[in-house]
Amino acid sequence: MSILVDVKKYLALEEAPKQVQDYLSVAVTDHAYLPKTEDITSDWVAYIATPAFKLIRENLGHDVEAFASIGTGSGIDVLTGIELLGAKRVGFTDLQKSVVDAAAENIKKNLKNADSIELEFGAGDLLQPLENGKRRYDVIYENLPNVPLTDNTKIEDKRNSGHYLEKRVEVIPEFVHEQMLDLHYLALKQARDYLADKGAVYSTLGGRVPLSAFIKLGELAGLSSEIFTYSWKVQAEPEDVISGYAAQEKAGLGPFRFYRASDLQKAFANxxxxxxxxxxxxxxxxxxxxxLTAKEAYEAFLKGEVIGHTVAVLKSSVK
Structure with missing residues (x-):
């Protein structure tokens, strides 16, 4: 399917975009995460990454040279990195070749000057597809799934971009697994070999566990971490996601944290x-x-209540 994105509205720009087309024409494959462009408060890139990217650029005082996205999906996050961070070299990965190829086409056709941007991309696990490129990035962005697929489901079966394949050969610390942060941990571990001097990884993390768990996540991965921004969003795909967390709670993980959207709105006012x-x-x-626990949140959702969760952007860098 294809979607049309009004960039000025989507990125909350005061002026027309400089690097990307005013309207993005984006093809989304069956296996890529479907951007929530019609409901920006549920969209990870527009609502969470965009304010963080703007703050990164403001704090630096200059454009970044290189930007990478792990698990890009449609490529909208890469286009956002180019527009807001001024990146001239971008790397991006996703698990399946069809998703990466579509993202590459989306990025190329939606740039105002495609020849000015150097692309590095590949299909595979986390950052590994970029290992034969220039490798060093000033900003690495990741918004990876937390909920594992059920045993009888294959990643290719349908749009499973909100889930991941749980079986890994790497050792995952018990604490990390209990918080359902496995992929984030592995991404941070790999990132040490891909960060430029003074570079940082920005992980967008649904705050369904305590913030202290995110700080410990960075420490266990051998990085120094801090909460860069903190906000909230309505839970996208609540039937699937909240029930997935509830199932993991029942299996002994968690408990996880959800909230009524009205309570979150009050807490983050001003x-x-x-x-x-x-x-x-x-x-x-x-x-x-x-x-609310995931079980309580799911019960509230079934009664028609709007459920949300907090979101932290975790900034991690080499100690």
């Missing part, structure tokens, strides 16, 4: 992007009495 990371733990504490 909190700016700049302030959010510094005040993250204080905001989390204010929500303590409102949290």
């Amino acid at each position: 909190i700016s992007v700049k302030e959010s990371g510094k005040n993250a733990f204080e905001i989390e504490k204010s929500l303590e009495s409102s949290k």
